[in-house]
Amino acid sequence: MSQIELRDVAIEYRKPKSDESFVAIRGINLSIDKGSFVTIVGSSGCGKSTLLLAIAGLIPRARGSIRVDGRDVAGPGRDRAMVFQEASLLPWRSVHGNVRFGLELQRWSRDNVDQRVAHFIGMVGLGQFADYHPHQLSGGMRQRVNIARALAVDPDVLLLDEPFAALDAQTREVMGNELLHIWEHDKKTALFVTHAIDEAIFLGDKVVVMGKDPGRIKDVVEIDLPRPRTTAMLDSAAFVAYRRTLRDYIAADMQSLQMIEDAA
Amino acid sequence: MTRWFENHQALLSGCISFAVIVLVWQLTVDLGLVKAFFISSPSLVAVEFWRQLMSGELSTNVAVSLSEFACGLGLALVVGTGLGVLASWSRTLEYILEPFIWLGYAFPIIAIYPLFIAWLGLGEPTIIAIAFIFAVTPLYANTLSGIKNADADLIRAARSFGARRRDLFLKIALPGSVPILVAGLRLAVGRALTGVVAGELFGAAAGLGYSIAYYGDKLKTTAMMVSMVLVMIFGVILTQLLSLLEAATDSWRTGPGRS
Numbered sequence: 359m360s361q362i363e364l365r366d367v368a369i370e371y372r373k374p375k376s377d378e379s380f381v382a383i384r385g386i387n388l389s390i391d392k393g394s395f396v397t398i399v400g401s402s403g404c405g406k407s408t409l410l411l412a413i414a415g416l417i418p419r420a421r422g423s424i425r426v427d428g429r430d431v432a433g434p435g436r437d438r439a440m441v442f443q444e445a446s447l448l449p450w451r452s453v454h455g456n457v458r459f460g461l462e463l464q465r466w467s468r469d470n471v472d473q474r475v476a477h478f479i480g481m482v483g484l485g486q487f488a489d490y491h492p493h494q495l496s497g498g499m500r501q502r503v504n505i506a507r508a509l510a511v512d513p514d515v516l517l518l519d520e521p522f523a524a525l526d527a528q529t530r531e532v533m534g535n536e537l538l539h540i541w542e543h544d545k546k547t548a549l550f551v552t553h554a555i556d557e558a559i560f561l562g563d564k565v566v567v568m569g570k571d572p573g574r575i576k577d578v579v580e581i582d583l584p585r586p587r588t589t590a591m592l593d594s595a596a597f598v599a600y601r602r603t604l605r606d607y608i609a610a611d612m613q614s615l616q617m618i619e620d621a622a
Numbered sequence: 623m624t625r626w627f628e629n630h631q632a633l634l635s636g637c638i639s640f641a642v643i644v645l646v647w648q649l650t651v652d653l654g655l656v657k658a659f660f661i662s663s664p665s666l667v668a669v670e671f672w673r674q675l676m677s678g679e680l681s682t683n684v685a686v687s688l689s690e691f692a693c694g695l696g697l698a699l700v701v702g703t704g705l706g707v708l709a710s711w712s713r714t715l716e717y718i719l720e721p722f723i724w725l726g727y728a729f730p731i732i733a734i735y736p737l738f739i740a741w742l743g744l745g746e747p748t749i750i751a752i753a754f755i756f757a758v759t760p761l762y763a764n765t766l767s768g769i770k771n772a773d774a775d776l777i778r779a780a781r782s783f784g785a786r787r788r789d790l791f792l793k794i795a796l797p798g799s800v801p802i803l804v805a806g807l808r809l810a811v812g813r814a815l816t817g818v819v820a821g822e823l824f825g826a827a828a829g830l831g832y833s834i835a836y837y838g839d840k841l842k843t844t845a846m847m848v849s850m851v852l853v854m855i856f857g858v859i860l861t862q863l864l865s866l867l868e869a870a871t872d873s874w875r876t877g878p879g880r881s
Contacts, residue, residue, distance in 0.1 A: 414782055434784050446779035450797050459793070463783040511783065 360389035361547050362413065362515065367422035369408055379420075382408045383573035386422065388566065393545040395538075397562035399552055399604060401611045405573025406551045410519050413549065414440045426515060436464055439513035443520040445500035447492040453479060453503050454488045460511045478506040481540060498529040505537070516541075518550040522557070530554075531589065534561060538587055555604045559597060560587055567607045576607055662844040667851060670844045679833075683849065686829040687818055688856075690746060694753025695814040702758040702810070703803065706765025710795070716766065726759030732820050744825040753817035757810040764806025768799025801872040808864035815857055 367386040370379040383405035390396050398406045411417045413424055415433040424431040426438065439460065447456045457475045466474075479488050482502035492500055501521055508516060518537075522530045534557060541548055552558050558565045562581050569576040581600060583591055591597050627634065644664050650656050651663035658666060674680040709716040735752065742748040772795040777785075780794055822831025830849040837846035 416778060416782060434782050436784065438782075440779070440782040442775065442779055442782075444775045446773075446775045448776060448794070448797070450800075459780070460783040462793070463780060463785045463789055 361392040361427055362388070362390040362549070363423070363425040364388040364413075365423045365425075367409070367412065367424060368420045369405070369412055369417065370420040381572040383568075385574055388575065388578070390547060390549065390564075392547055394563045395541060395548045395550065395561055396564045396566060397550045397552060397558040398566045398568060399555060399558040399608070400568030400573075401570065401608050402553060403573075404568040404570040404611070406553075406568050407519050408573065409568075410440075410517050410549060410551050413515075414438055414517050416440075436511065437514045438517055439508035439511050439515075441501075441504050441508045441516065441518040441521045443523050445492065445497075445504045447500060447503055447507075449492050452489050452491055453484055453495070456492070456503050457506045457510050460507050464511055466511075475510060478510040479503075481509065482506045483536070496529075497525050498533060501525065501533060502536075505540075509540070514547060516546050516548045518548065520551050520553065523553070530557070535589070537561070538585075542586060555601055555608070556592065558604065559583075559600045560592065565600075565604060567604060569607070569611050579603060659841075659843060662847045666844045667847050671848045671851075674845070674848055680848070680852075682828055683830050683833050684852065686746075686826075687822065687831065687853075690749045690821075690829065691753060691814055691818045693750045694817060695757050695810060697750070697754045698757035698761055698810055698814065699807070701754075702761025702806075703765045706762045707769065709762075709766050710769035719762070723759060723763055726755070731755050731817075735821070735824055739825065745827060749818055749821035749826060749829070752821040753814045756817035757814035760806045760809040760813065761803075764802050764809075765799065768802040768806075769795045771802075772798050801868065804864065804868045804871050808861060808868060811860045811864055812857065815853070815860065819853055 364386050368384045369382045371382055372379050386409060398409065400406045408417065412419050413426070413431065415431050415435060415438070426435070429435075429437075448459060451459065454472075454475055457479055458471060461471055461474070476485075476488065479485060482505055484499060484502055484506070487495065487499065492503070495503070504521065505518075522533050525533060538561060550558075550561055552561075559581055565579045565581060567576045567579065568574065579600065583594075583596060647661065648664045651658050651661065651666075671680070674683075705715075705719065709719055731752065735748075738748045738751050742751060769791075772790070776794050776798070777790055780790055785793070818829070819831035819834070822829040823835045826832040830853050833849040834846050834853075837843075837849075
């Protein structure tokens with residue numbers, strides 16, 4: 359059963375200091391099943407983050423409809439929680455205080471809140487660091503806090519906007535594995551934006567490939583790899599084939615960009 | 623032991639250079655290079671300090687100056703931060719106040735002193751008003767910029783969790799602007815002290831600035847210097863206290879603490 363339904367979604371940005379607008383994405387149709395892990399991949403500027411922010415209710419759309427569990431998205435809501443690329447943590451709050459932040463904003467009852475916060479800090483492996491402040495943590499640890507903050511508010515849908523983009527390759531792989539591990543626990547619907555093809559295949563049940571000018575969906579590739587996923591699969595014949603398919607899509611985008619640059 | 627020297631190098635060097643200046647000052651007079659009439663001397667100042675302390679003159683001057691300072695700064699703190707918060711909510715108010723901020727920084731405020739005397743009379747109200755005007759500018763400007771420059775990423779993250787306007791102000795903009803607000807307070811302290819002393823120089827019945835002007839007129843260099851030294855000491859103590867406060871409130875960004 360599909361949980362997120364996008365019908366003919368278009369998003370436009372007003373160009374600075376003019377009345378003209380710029381079409382970021384157009385004609386987006388997508389349905390995402392409850393409990394599935396869907397990744398969105400595309401070269402920079404294809405509007406993949408814009409699409410995610412629109413589902414989060416943080417930016418308005420020019421046209422079309424976005425529904426989550428049948429309800430129209432008119433703004434941020436308790437059914438969705440977002441994990442950002444920049445950890446976006448309050449520097450003056452401890453790890454505990456930061457994970458608590460989302461619960462405070464959603465006006466959760468104070469009973470058991472601290473227990474709940476501690477539970478999710480433990481889940482992302484930061485039990486020893488609850489009293490630390492963000493500046494004392496590594497980039498990977500900060501993103502764990504970011505993820506714990508989103509999980510703590512018990513959303514139906516988890517929206518992740520390139521959460522591992524700023525991390526080094528090794529940390530990134532570890533974080534991907536752990537994210538899947540956490541996800542397999544309660545199978546919340548997850549929508550994960552990335553520009554890394556391997557990451558998109560490794561994590562996703564489906565990979566949504568986006569192209570640009572204007573931002574649109576080129577294809578949705580079903581990833582038929584068994585779960586739990588393991589790093590050994592990265593070298594399997596099936597994985598290599600998916601990688602080639604996706605790379606071709608994105609290379610085509612880069613070539614058209616090259617042609618525009620050559621013409622200019 | 624060497625560790626101790628390394629940790630306190632700045633303080634130690636400062637003390638040594640200060641001690642050297644005092645020593646050179648004393649020697650210059652003792653050796654007859656410059657007459658005490660022009661620059662007094664540390665030992666003369668110390669004796670005169672004792673005399674003023676015993677006669678009660680010193681405590682009166684200090685009490686008057688400090689109370690004027692506290693009133694001027696307190697008023698500036700309330701009005702400056704209050705207007706700063708209001709201006710962060712209203713663009714119109716910000717634009718209305720902007721020219722006054724330029725003036726506050728660029729205009730030698732002491733030049734309008736005679737006007738204040740005409741309005742408020744000679745004495746405490748005028749001096750408090752001058753100290754207030756000196757101090758209010760950085761308090762207003764720093765409050766406003768602290769709140770306005772709230773981290774856009776944090777605001778977006780908070781909005782994604784359904785934050786309301788009030789949440790954004792109380793949980794992001796306000797706590798985030800504390801360090802810059804305290805930096806503004808440190809500037810304001812120095813400016814308020816300047817305002818008090820300058821105000822007293824021109825017209826007062828008591829106070830450290832008054833004492834400087836009074837003994838200056840009588841060409842009593844040593845007596846005048848006692849008050850000068852006291853003003854210096856207060857300036858240093860107050861700004862140092864504020865530096866400590868600044869470090870404490872900014873520890874989440876720079877310090878090693880994990881409170």
